[in-house]
Amino acid sequence: WLERAFVVHDWYISAYQPILDPDGDVIGILYVGVLEDKYTDIRNEILVNLLLPLTIGVAVVLAFSYLLARGLSGPVRELLVGTEKVASGDLDYRIREKVKYPEIEHLTHNFNSMTQALKEREDELRRANEDLRRVNRNYMEMLGFISHGMKNALGNMIMSAYNLRDGVVGKLTPKQKIMAGFLVRSSERLQDMIKNYMDLSRIERGELESRKQIVDFGAHILSPLLGETEGQLKSKGMRITTNIPDPYE
Numbered sequence: 001w002l003e004r005a006f007v008v009h010d011w012y013i014s015a016y017q018p019i020l021d022p023d024g025d026v027i028g029i030l031y032v033g034v035l036e037d038k039y040t041d042i043r044n045e046i047l048v049n050l051l052l053p054l055t056i057g058v059a060v061v062l063a064f065s066y067l068l069a070r071g072l073s074g075p076v077r078e079l080l081v082g083t084e085k086v087a088s089g090d091l092d093y094r095i096r097e098k099v100k101y102p103e104i105e106h107l108t109h110n111f112n113s114m115t116q117a118l119k120e121r122e123d124e125l126r127r128a129n130e131d132l133r134r135v136n137r138n139y140m141e142m143l144g145f146i147s148h149g150m151k152n153a154l155g156n157m158i159m160s161a162y163n164l165r166d167g168v169v170g171k172l173t174p175k176q177k178i179m180a181g182f183l184v185r186s187s188e189r190l191q192d193m194i195k196n197y198m199d200l201s202r203i204e205r206g207e208l209e210s211r212k213q214i215v216d217f218g219a220h221i222l223s224p225l226l227g228e229t230e231g232q233l234k235s236k237g238m239r240i241t242t243n244i245p246d247p248y249e
Helices: 037-087 102-165 174-204 217-235
Strands: 002-007 010-020 026-035
Touching: 010 037, 026 037, 037 102, 102 174, 174 217
Parallel strands: none
Antiparallel strands: 002 010, 010 026
């Protein structure tokens, strides 16, 4: 048996071995014991000698880790704030670049460079948009001016076409009446185009509000186009057949 044993007043590290006779019967016991206290003192001394440096080492590591984390978290927090500022549209925001760690300093420098590039690109786009708006405004003003002038000249031409078609200047042959009708329809179509250009100019200036509506493609778009070319097609022996589905079916 090998174990601790309490003898009289103290604990001993003890070993007991039975003494046997030739027949194998136990006739006694051999005991060896060493006082445990001195080994306990050695163990405690070793623990104290090891625990103190270990505690100091752990404390130093924890303090260094805290300082390192604090030194890193500050610039990272500034980067987070910077990304939120830039995402919200504040391209003038800049991050402090002078930090202890070269990697973080390089990162903040790249962030500021990226923000500056975005700001310059936005300024370029803004200037380009302003130039486009100015050019478009000048174009629409010129378009309105030209359309207005063409409208006045076209009005006289349409009146002349009406007089020609209706025989005011003299009786027309059937073929001449057909051609006069083509002239009237073409003039009216040109008048509608000029009106559309003038309306477009008014829409661009905010003077006219457009409204969507359903139109009859055959009656309002295709038939006028075919009517303008009907004479040319007949003269060449050509014929066009149209089949437009009813949009309301």
